[in-house]
Amino acid sequence: MKIIKNINQIQNLVKKIKYKNKTIGFVPTMGYLHDGHLSLIKKAKLETDVVVVSIFVNPTQFGYTEDYANYPRNFDRDIKLSKKVGVNLLFHPEVKSMYPDEHLTYVEVERLTQSLCGASRPGHFRGVTTIVTKLFNIVQPDIAYFGQKDAQQVYVVKKMAKDLNISVKIKILPTIREKDGLAISSRNGYLNPEERKQARCLYQALKEARKLIKNKCEYNPGKIKRTMQKIIERNNKTKIDYIEIVDCKNLEPVKKIKGKVLIALAVHIGNTRLIDNITVK
Numbered sequence: 001m002k003i004i005k006n007i008n009q010i011q012n013l014v015k016k017i018k019y020k021n022k023t024i025g026f027v028p029t030m031g032y033l034h035d036g037h038l039s040l041i042k043k044a045k046l047e048t049d050v051v052v053v054s055i056f057v058n059p060t061q062f063g064y065t066e067d068y069a070n071y072p073r074n075f076d077r078d079i080k081l082s083k084k085v086g087v088n089l090l091f092h093p094e095v096k097s098m099y100p101d102e103h104l105t106y107v108e109v110e111r112l113t114q115s116l117c118g119a120s121r122p123g124h125f126r127g128v129t130t131i132v133t134k135l136f137n138i139v140q141p142d143i144a145y146f147g148q149k150d151a152q153q154v155y156v157v158k159k160m161a162k163d164l165n166i167s168v169k170i171k172i173l174p175t176i177r178e179k180d181g182l183a184i185s186s187r188n189g190y191l192n193p194e195e196r197k198q199a200r201c202l203y204q205a206l207k208e209a210r211k212l213i214k215n216k217c218e219y220n221p222g223k224i225k226r227t228m229q230k231i232i233e234r235n236n237k238t239k240i241d242y243i244e245i246v247d248c249k250n251l252e253p254v255k256k257i258k259g260k261v262l263i264a265l266a267v268h269i270g271n272t273r274l275i276d277n278i279t280v281k
């Protein structure tokens with residue numbers, strides 16, 4: 001496994017890989033790797049010749065009051081895990097090389113970024129689409145792998161790649177969960193034992209919503225959201241940011257449940273904001 005910090009160096013390697021007609025699978029991450037990230041890397045390993053993983057905590061996707069400085073980092077551990085799952089190139093650029101002082105260009109997807117997480121994290125998706133565009137330009141992947149856990153990010157990145165004619169196939173893989181259902185996240189480590197216990201309510205609420213739709217034919221989103229809210233608010237450390245039921249095609253809230261919907265939520269547990277979602281047909 002090669003560890004590369006320098007942008008020119010990885011661009012030269014990419015040229016050589018392309019010259020040999022080998023395919024590149026790419027997994028962009030902010031590091032502190034866990035089983036969710038590893039599931040993406042393993043899939044890339046199966047489907048492409050050369051697997052590139054980036055580890056970059058991207059400052060432009062964090063708001064001023066958010067956890068950029070404290071975001072968990074453990075590069076030595078990330079190296080070990082990456083080697084274990086067969087990553088070929090680990091790209092770990094410095095902030096000042098990705099965003100030199102003279103950096104003035106940003107990429108923004110309209111409309112899709114206004115709702116859900118975009119509403120409570122203004123500027124977040126602008127940061128995401130900017131860094132993903134830059135990484136796509138540098139790595140030039142044939143296939144890029146993303147997790148369903150960040151459902152809105154998936155929609156936004158897909159739309160960006162389509163609108164900007166970036167020739168990459170984007171694959172989405174299922175959310176990997178802890179045994180009790182909590183979606184694995186680098187931020188779960190912020191939770192104290194009591195908060196960790198209460199955090200189970202996110203997936204419990206999503207599962208209950210699915211049950212209401214599938215088993216009880218409840219198609220009123222308002223009623224479903226109220227039930228979910230009750231399940232979450234039984235836990236005294238929780239504060240709901242949003243619970244939404246949206247159309248899978250355009251992320252617009254639905255008035256009645258039909259077709260395929262995305263049920264998404266963001267909840268603060270103590271000081272930690274967690275997100276999760278499921279789709280229901």
Ligand code: AMP
Binds near residue numbers: 037
């Ligand atoms: P992050 O390092 O949090 O930016 O995540 C990097 C990639 O891993 C994104 O595509 C995430 O959606 C994906 N990811 C994060 N957590 C999970 C999980 N629990 N299951 C599947 N994919 C995940």
